[in-house]
Amino acid sequence: MNLPPLSPWLQRAYTQAADAIKAGHFGHATLITGPALIGKRLLAEHLARRVLCASPRPDGEACGACRSCTLFASRAQMEALEVRPDGTPAHPWGHSAHPDLRFLGYEINHKTGKPRSEIVIEQIRVLSEKMGMTAQLGGAQVVIVDPCDAINWSAFNALLKTLEEPQPGRYLWLLASNPARLPATIRSRCQRLELRLPPHDEALYWLRQRGHAEALASEALDAARGHPGLADAWASGDGLALRRDVVKDAQALLRGQAEASEVAQRWVADGRAAERLCHLAEFALREAAGLTDPAATRTLAARFDAANRARELLHTTVRADLAVAEALLAWR
Numbered sequence: 001m002n003l004p005p006l007s008p009w010l011q012r013a014y015t016q017a018a019d020a021i022k023a024g025h026f027g028h029a030t031l032i033t034g035p036a037l038i039g040k041r042l043l044a045e046h047l048a049r050r051v052l053c054a055s056p057r058p059d060g061e062a063c064g065a066c067r068s069c070t071l072f073a074s075r076a077q078m079e080a081l082e083v084r085p086d087g088t089p090a091h092p093w094g095h096s097a098h099p100d101l102r103f104l105g106y107e108i109n110h111k112t113g114k115p116r117s118e119i120v121i122e123q124i125r126v127l128s129e130k131m132g133m134t135a136q137l138g139g140a141q142v143v144i145v146d147p148c149d150a151i152n153w154s155a156f157n158a159l160l161k162t163l164e165e166p167q168p169g170r171y172l173w174l175l176a177s178n179p180a181r182l183p184a185t186i187r188s189r190c191q192r193l194e195l196r197l198p199p200h201d202e203a204l205y206w207l208r209q210r211g212h213a214e215a216l217a218s219e220a221l222d223a224a225r226g227h228p229g230l231a232d233a234w235a236s237g238d239g240l241a242l243r244r245d246v247v248k249d250a251q252a253l254l255r256g257q258a259e260a261s262e263v264a265q266r267w268v269a270d271g272r273a274a275e276r277l278c279h280l281a282e283f284a285l286r287e288a289a290g291l292t293d294p295a296a297t298r299t300l301a302a303r304f305d306a307a308n309r310a311r312e313l314l315h316t317t318v319r320a321d322l323a324v325a326e327a328l329l330a331w332r
Contacts, residue, residue, distance in 0.1 A: 001075045001093060003045055007206055007228070009198040010039045010046075017047055017193055022060055027191040028166030029174065031148075034195030036177040037229030041092065041146050043195070044173050048072070048101055048142040051171060068137055071098040080108045083115050085315065087271060090146075099136040102127065104145045117315065119145070121155040128162045131170050141170045148174035149181040156183050163189040203228035207235065216240075225282065242272065246279040253331040260332060264325035273324050274311050280327065281307035306330040 006014055020026040032040050049072050053062035062069050075094035082090040083106065090106040104127055109116050127143055135141045145151070151159065162172065163186065179187060197203070200221070206228055207217035212235045220231035223243055234240050249267075252258035267273045281304050288300035310327035314320055 001073050003049070003093065004042060006042065006046060007039060007198075008202055009195065009228075010043050013043055013193060013195055014046055017043075018050060018060060021047075021051060026171075028170060029163050029172045029190045030193055031174045031176060031179060031182075031187060031190035032193045032195070033176050033179045035197065035227055035229070037227070037233060038195045038197070039229060040175045040177075040195060041144070044144045044146070044175060045093070047173070048144065048171075051140045052098060052101060052137075052142060054137065054139055068098065068139065071137075072096050072101065074098075078108070080113070082106055082108055085115075085117055086274060100139065100141045102130055102143045104143060105147070106150065117150075119148075119151040119155060121152070121158050124151070124155045124158040124162075127172075128158065131162060131167070131172065135169065139169070142173065143171070144173050144175065146175040147177060148186075149176040149178045151182075153183075156186060160185055160189075197226050198228060200226055203231070207231055212236075223282070225285075239275070242275060243279045243282075246276050247283055249328075250280060250283055250331050253328060256332070260325045260328035261321075263328055264321045267324050268320040273320055274314050277307045277311045277314075277324065277327060281311075303327075303330045 017026060017030075032044055034040055049062045049069065050056070050060065052068050052072055054066040054068040055063045057063055062072075064073075074097035076097070077089065077091070077094045084090055085106075091103050095103055104119065104123055106119070107116050107123065108114070127145070131141060131143060174182075174186075174190060176182060198206075203226060204214075204217055204221055207221060208214060210232055212220070212232070216235050217231065220235040220240060221228065223240060224230035224234060230239075234243070249258060249263050253260060253263065267276045284300045284304040284307065288297055288304070291297045291300070306327040306329075310323045313323035
Protein backbone atom coordinates (compact mmCIF):
# COMPACT_ATOMS: atom_id res chain seq x y z
CA MET A 1 0.00 0.00 0.00
CA ASN A 2 1.31 3.42 -0.96
CA LEU A 3 0.52 6.37 1.28
CA PRO A 4 -1.28 9.31 -0.37
CA PRO A 5 1.10 12.09 -1.47
CA LEU A 6 1.75 15.06 0.77
CA SER A 7 -0.04 18.33 0.11
CA PRO A 8 2.17 21.42 -0.32
CA TRP A 9 1.70 22.54 3.30
CA LEU A 10 2.47 19.03 4.57
CA GLN A 11 5.53 18.85 2.33
CA ARG A 12 6.91 21.99 3.93
CA ALA A 13 6.46 20.54 7.41
CA TYR A 14 7.93 17.22 6.26
CA THR A 15 11.03 18.92 4.88
CA GLN A 16 11.47 20.83 8.14
CA ALA A 17 11.19 17.64 10.19
CA ALA A 18 13.39 15.61 7.81
CA ASP A 19 16.15 18.23 8.05
CA ALA A 20 15.94 18.08 11.85
CA ILE A 21 16.13 14.28 11.80
CA LYS A 22 19.14 14.36 9.50
CA ALA A 23 20.89 16.89 11.75
CA GLY A 24 20.07 14.87 14.88
CA HIS A 25 17.83 17.59 16.28
CA PHE A 26 14.52 15.72 16.12
CA GLY A 27 13.80 14.79 19.70
CA HIS A 28 12.59 11.61 21.33
CA ALA A 29 9.05 13.00 21.67
CA THR A 30 7.33 15.36 19.24
CA LEU A 31 3.89 16.91 19.55
CA ILE A 32 2.41 17.33 16.07
CA THR A 33 -0.45 19.81 16.25
CA GLY A 34 -2.91 21.42 13.87
CA PRO A 35 -6.62 21.46 13.03
CA ALA A 36 -8.45 18.19 12.56
CA LEU A 37 -8.22 16.90 8.96
CA ILE A 38 -5.19 19.05 8.15
CA GLY A 39 -3.03 15.94 7.58
CA LYS A 40 -1.18 15.27 10.84
CA ARG A 41 -1.48 11.48 10.55
CA LEU A 42 -0.35 11.41 6.93
CA LEU A 43 2.67 13.55 7.78
CA ALA A 44 3.61 11.30 10.71
CA GLU A 45 3.40 8.16 8.59
CA HIS A 46 5.57 9.65 5.83
CA LEU A 47 8.16 10.56 8.47
CA ALA A 48 7.94 7.06 9.98
CA ARG A 49 8.62 5.47 6.61
CA ARG A 50 11.69 7.67 6.25
CA VAL A 51 13.27 6.92 9.64
CA LEU A 52 12.50 3.19 9.48
CA CYS A 53 13.96 2.56 6.00
CA ALA A 54 17.05 0.32 6.17
CA SER A 55 18.51 1.51 2.83
CA PRO A 56 17.61 5.18 2.37
CA ARG A 57 18.37 6.96 -0.88
CA PRO A 58 21.14 9.59 -1.01
CA ASP A 59 18.57 12.31 -0.24
CA GLY A 60 17.46 10.42 2.86
CA GLU A 61 14.12 9.34 1.44
CA ALA A 62 12.88 5.77 1.96
CA CYS A 63 13.97 3.36 -0.75
CA GLY A 64 10.61 1.60 -0.91
CA ALA A 65 12.23 -1.76 -1.60
CA CYS A 66 14.06 -2.95 1.54
CA ARG A 67 12.48 -5.35 4.02
CA SER A 68 11.61 -2.47 6.33
CA CYS A 69 9.80 -0.56 3.57
CA THR A 70 7.99 -3.72 2.44
CA LEU A 71 6.76 -4.43 5.96
CA PHE A 72 5.82 -0.77 6.43
CA ALA A 73 3.60 -0.89 3.35
CA SER A 74 1.89 -4.16 4.35
CA ARG A 75 -1.34 -3.05 6.02
CA ALA A 76 -4.44 -4.59 7.55
CA GLN A 77 -7.33 -3.48 9.71
CA MET A 78 -8.37 -5.35 12.84
CA GLU A 79 -11.19 -7.86 12.40
CA ALA A 80 -13.41 -5.55 14.46
CA LEU A 81 -12.75 -2.17 12.84
CA GLU A 82 -11.35 0.40 15.27
CA VAL A 83 -13.19 3.67 14.80
CA ARG A 84 -13.13 7.22 16.09
CA PRO A 85 -16.19 8.64 17.85
CA ASP A 86 -17.38 10.04 14.50
CA GLY A 87 -17.29 6.56 12.95
CA THR A 88 -14.23 7.06 10.72
CA PRO A 89 -11.38 4.50 10.90
CA ALA A 90 -8.98 5.11 13.79
CA HIS A 91 -6.13 4.07 11.48
CA PRO A 92 -7.01 5.21 7.94
CA TRP A 93 -4.47 2.98 6.18
CA GLY A 94 -4.58 0.12 8.64
CA HIS A 95 -1.98 -1.27 11.03
CA SER A 96 1.48 -1.85 9.57
CA ALA A 97 3.23 -5.23 9.60
CA HIS A 98 6.48 -3.48 10.56
CA PRO A 99 7.43 -4.81 14.01
CA ASP A 100 9.03 -1.51 15.09
CA LEU A 101 6.09 0.71 14.15
CA ARG A 102 3.07 0.94 16.41
CA PHE A 103 -0.12 2.96 16.07
CA LEU A 104 -1.96 3.80 19.26
CA GLY A 105 -5.47 5.23 19.12
CA TYR A 106 -9.10 4.33 19.64
CA GLU A 107 -9.44 0.60 20.27
CA ILE A 108 -12.24 -1.90 20.72
CA ASN A 109 -12.99 -2.61 24.36
CA HIS A 110 -12.59 -6.38 24.43
CA LYS A 111 -14.82 -6.68 27.50
CA THR A 112 -17.79 -4.96 25.88
CA GLY A 113 -17.00 -5.38 22.20
CA LYS A 114 -17.67 -1.66 21.68
CA PRO A 115 -15.25 1.07 20.51
CA ARG A 116 -13.56 3.02 23.28
CA SER A 117 -14.15 6.76 23.46
CA GLU A 118 -10.71 7.45 24.95
CA ILE A 119 -7.18 6.06 25.19
CA VAL A 120 -6.76 4.24 28.50
CA ILE A 121 -3.87 3.43 30.82
CA GLU A 122 -3.56 -0.18 29.66
CA GLN A 123 -2.77 1.04 26.15
CA ILE A 124 -0.09 3.42 27.46
CA ARG A 125 1.51 0.62 29.48
CA VAL A 126 1.76 -1.54 26.37
CA LEU A 127 3.32 1.43 24.56
CA SER A 128 5.91 1.86 27.31
CA GLU A 129 6.81 -1.83 27.23
CA LYS A 130 7.28 -1.75 23.46
CA MET A 131 9.49 1.32 23.57
CA GLY A 132 11.66 -0.37 26.20
CA MET A 133 12.42 -3.32 23.91
CA THR A 134 15.21 -3.60 21.35
CA ALA A 135 14.13 -2.85 17.78
CA GLN A 136 13.44 -6.14 16.02
CA LEU A 137 14.90 -4.98 12.70
CA GLY A 138 17.85 -3.27 14.37
CA GLY A 139 16.89 0.26 13.34
CA ALA A 140 14.59 2.93 14.74
CA GLN A 141 11.34 2.46 16.59
CA VAL A 142 8.32 4.69 16.05
CA VAL A 143 5.08 5.00 18.01
CA ILE A 144 2.33 7.28 16.69
CA VAL A 145 -0.40 8.23 19.18
CA ASP A 146 -3.43 9.54 17.32
CA PRO A 147 -5.11 11.47 18.82
CA CYS A 148 -3.17 12.03 22.01
CA ASP A 149 -5.79 14.50 23.23
CA ALA A 150 -8.04 11.43 23.67
CA ILE A 151 -5.77 10.03 26.40
CA ASN A 152 -7.60 10.02 29.72
CA TRP A 153 -6.05 11.71 32.71
CA SER A 154 -5.12 8.56 34.60
CA ALA A 155 -3.12 7.40 31.57
CA PHE A 156 -1.12 10.64 31.28
CA ASN A 157 1.00 9.76 34.31
CA ALA A 158 2.02 6.49 32.65
CA LEU A 159 2.88 8.39 29.48
CA LEU A 160 4.95 10.84 31.48
CA LYS A 161 7.30 8.05 32.57
CA THR A 162 7.97 7.17 28.93
CA LEU A 163 8.67 10.80 28.08
CA GLU A 164 11.12 11.09 30.98
CA GLU A 165 13.19 8.10 29.84
CA PRO A 166 14.23 8.87 26.23
CA GLN A 167 16.34 6.33 24.38
CA PRO A 168 18.28 6.79 21.13
CA GLY A 169 16.49 5.73 17.98
CA ARG A 170 13.06 5.69 19.60
CA TYR A 171 10.48 8.18 18.42
CA LEU A 172 7.17 8.97 20.11
CA TRP A 173 4.93 11.22 18.02
CA LEU A 174 1.81 12.62 19.66
CA LEU A 175 -0.87 13.99 17.32
CA ALA A 176 -3.28 16.56 18.71
CA SER A 177 -5.93 18.87 17.30
CA ASN A 178 -6.47 20.39 20.72
CA PRO A 179 -3.12 20.35 22.56
CA ALA A 180 -4.59 22.47 25.36
CA ARG A 181 -6.25 19.28 26.60
CA LEU A 182 -2.83 17.84 27.38
CA PRO A 183 -1.26 18.47 30.80
CA ALA A 184 1.52 21.04 30.82
CA THR A 185 3.91 18.32 32.03
CA ILE A 186 3.35 16.45 28.76
CA ARG A 187 3.58 19.49 26.49
CA SER A 188 6.77 20.74 28.12
CA ARG A 189 8.60 17.47 27.42
CA CYS A 190 7.85 17.43 23.70
CA GLN A 191 9.23 19.25 20.73
CA ARG A 192 6.44 20.81 18.71
CA LEU A 193 5.68 20.62 15.00
CA GLU A 194 2.69 22.79 14.18
CA LEU A 195 0.63 22.56 11.00
CA ARG A 196 -1.14 25.75 9.97
CA LEU A 197 -3.78 26.48 7.35
CA PRO A 198 -2.19 27.20 3.96
CA PRO A 199 -2.76 30.34 1.84
CA HIS A 200 -6.19 30.48 0.23
CA ASP A 201 -4.93 30.17 -3.38
CA GLU A 202 -2.80 27.14 -2.51
CA ALA A 203 -5.70 25.45 -0.76
CA LEU A 204 -8.08 26.18 -3.65
CA TYR A 205 -5.59 24.82 -6.21
CA TRP A 206 -5.15 21.66 -4.12
CA LEU A 207 -8.92 21.15 -3.97
CA ARG A 208 -9.15 21.49 -7.75
CA GLN A 209 -6.33 18.96 -8.10
CA ARG A 210 -8.44 16.64 -5.96
CA GLY A 211 -11.09 16.74 -8.70
CA HIS A 212 -13.54 19.28 -7.27
CA ALA A 213 -15.12 21.79 -9.64
CA GLU A 214 -13.92 25.32 -8.97
CA ALA A 215 -17.30 26.65 -7.84
CA LEU A 216 -17.82 23.77 -5.41
CA ALA A 217 -14.23 23.96 -4.16
CA SER A 218 -14.57 27.71 -3.58
CA GLU A 219 -17.88 27.32 -1.72
CA ALA A 220 -16.50 24.51 0.44
CA LEU A 221 -13.29 26.37 1.23
CA ASP A 222 -15.23 29.48 2.17
CA ALA A 223 -17.58 27.44 4.38
CA ALA A 224 -14.58 25.77 6.03
CA ARG A 225 -12.94 29.16 6.66
CA GLY A 226 -9.87 28.30 4.62
CA HIS A 227 -9.37 24.74 5.95
CA PRO A 228 -8.60 22.59 2.87
CA GLY A 229 -8.98 19.21 4.59
CA LEU A 230 -12.38 20.12 5.94
CA ALA A 231 -13.41 21.63 2.60
CA ASP A 232 -12.34 18.44 0.81
CA ALA A 233 -14.39 16.30 3.21
CA TRP A 234 -17.47 18.48 2.77
CA ALA A 235 -17.13 18.71 -1.01
CA SER A 236 -16.62 14.95 -1.30
CA GLY A 237 -19.71 14.07 0.70
CA ASP A 238 -22.83 15.80 1.95
CA GLY A 239 -21.07 18.18 4.31
CA LEU A 240 -22.20 21.31 2.51
CA ALA A 241 -25.80 20.10 2.39
CA LEU A 242 -25.57 19.36 6.11
CA ARG A 243 -24.26 22.87 6.73
CA ARG A 244 -27.22 24.38 4.84
CA ASP A 245 -29.63 22.32 6.96
CA VAL A 246 -27.94 23.51 10.15
CA VAL A 247 -28.36 27.14 9.08
CA LYS A 248 -32.04 26.49 8.29
CA ASP A 249 -32.58 24.95 11.72
CA ALA A 250 -30.82 27.87 13.46
CA GLN A 251 -32.94 30.37 11.55
CA ALA A 252 -36.11 28.42 12.40
CA LEU A 253 -35.17 28.58 16.09
CA LEU A 254 -34.60 32.32 15.81
CA ARG A 255 -38.09 32.77 14.31
CA GLY A 256 -39.67 30.57 16.96
CA GLN A 257 -40.67 28.00 14.33
CA ALA A 258 -38.80 25.06 15.92
CA GLU A 259 -38.16 23.62 19.37
CA ALA A 260 -34.59 23.11 20.58
CA SER A 261 -35.37 19.67 22.02
CA GLU A 262 -36.88 18.41 18.74
CA VAL A 263 -33.98 19.72 16.67
CA ALA A 264 -31.51 18.20 19.13
CA GLN A 265 -33.12 14.78 18.80
CA ARG A 266 -32.76 14.97 15.01
CA TRP A 267 -29.15 16.15 15.24
CA VAL A 268 -28.00 13.25 17.41
CA ALA A 269 -30.05 10.53 15.69
CA ASP A 270 -27.47 9.76 12.98
CA GLY A 271 -24.32 10.27 15.07
CA ARG A 272 -23.33 13.52 13.34
CA ALA A 273 -24.08 15.95 16.14
CA ALA A 274 -20.46 17.06 16.47
CA GLU A 275 -20.31 17.95 12.78
CA ARG A 276 -23.55 19.92 13.03
CA LEU A 277 -22.29 21.79 16.09
CA CYS A 278 -19.16 22.70 14.15
CA HIS A 279 -21.36 24.21 11.43
CA LEU A 280 -23.43 25.99 14.07
CA ALA A 281 -20.36 27.60 15.64
CA GLU A 282 -19.11 28.65 12.22
CA PHE A 283 -22.53 30.18 11.41
CA ALA A 284 -22.35 32.23 14.61
CA LEU A 285 -18.92 33.52 13.60
CA ARG A 286 -20.19 34.56 10.20
CA GLU A 287 -23.19 36.34 11.67
CA ALA A 288 -20.87 38.26 14.02
CA ALA A 289 -18.53 39.41 11.24
CA GLY A 290 -18.73 43.15 10.73
CA LEU A 291 -21.15 43.80 13.60
CA THR A 292 -20.72 47.04 15.54
CA ASP A 293 -23.51 46.54 18.08
CA PRO A 294 -21.84 45.24 21.30
CA ALA A 295 -25.00 43.50 22.51
CA ALA A 296 -25.47 41.60 19.24
CA THR A 297 -21.80 40.66 19.23
CA ARG A 298 -22.04 39.29 22.79
CA THR A 299 -25.10 37.26 21.84
CA LEU A 300 -23.37 35.63 18.89
CA ALA A 301 -20.23 35.04 20.96
CA ALA A 302 -22.38 33.23 23.52
CA ARG A 303 -23.90 31.09 20.74
CA PHE A 304 -20.44 30.29 19.40
CA ASP A 305 -19.22 29.29 22.88
CA ALA A 306 -22.34 27.21 23.53
CA ALA A 307 -21.86 25.21 20.32
CA ASN A 308 -18.22 24.48 21.13
CA ARG A 309 -19.04 23.62 24.74
CA ALA A 310 -21.64 21.13 23.54
CA ARG A 311 -19.05 19.52 21.24
CA GLU A 312 -16.81 19.01 24.25
CA LEU A 313 -19.68 17.50 26.24
CA LEU A 314 -20.24 14.91 23.51
CA HIS A 315 -16.98 13.29 24.69
CA THR A 316 -18.35 12.88 28.22
CA THR A 317 -21.11 10.83 29.82
CA VAL A 318 -23.62 13.69 29.41
CA ARG A 319 -26.55 12.68 27.21
CA ALA A 320 -25.84 13.89 23.70
CA ASP A 321 -29.35 15.26 23.06
CA LEU A 322 -29.25 17.32 26.26
CA ALA A 323 -25.83 18.76 25.40
CA VAL A 324 -27.00 19.70 21.91
CA ALA A 325 -30.30 21.11 23.15
CA GLU A 326 -28.45 23.42 25.53
CA ALA A 327 -26.45 24.83 22.61
CA LEU A 328 -29.59 25.27 20.53
CA LEU A 329 -31.44 27.11 23.30
CA ALA A 330 -29.06 30.02 22.71
CA TRP A 331 -30.70 30.49 19.28
CA ARG A 332 -34.28 30.77 20.52
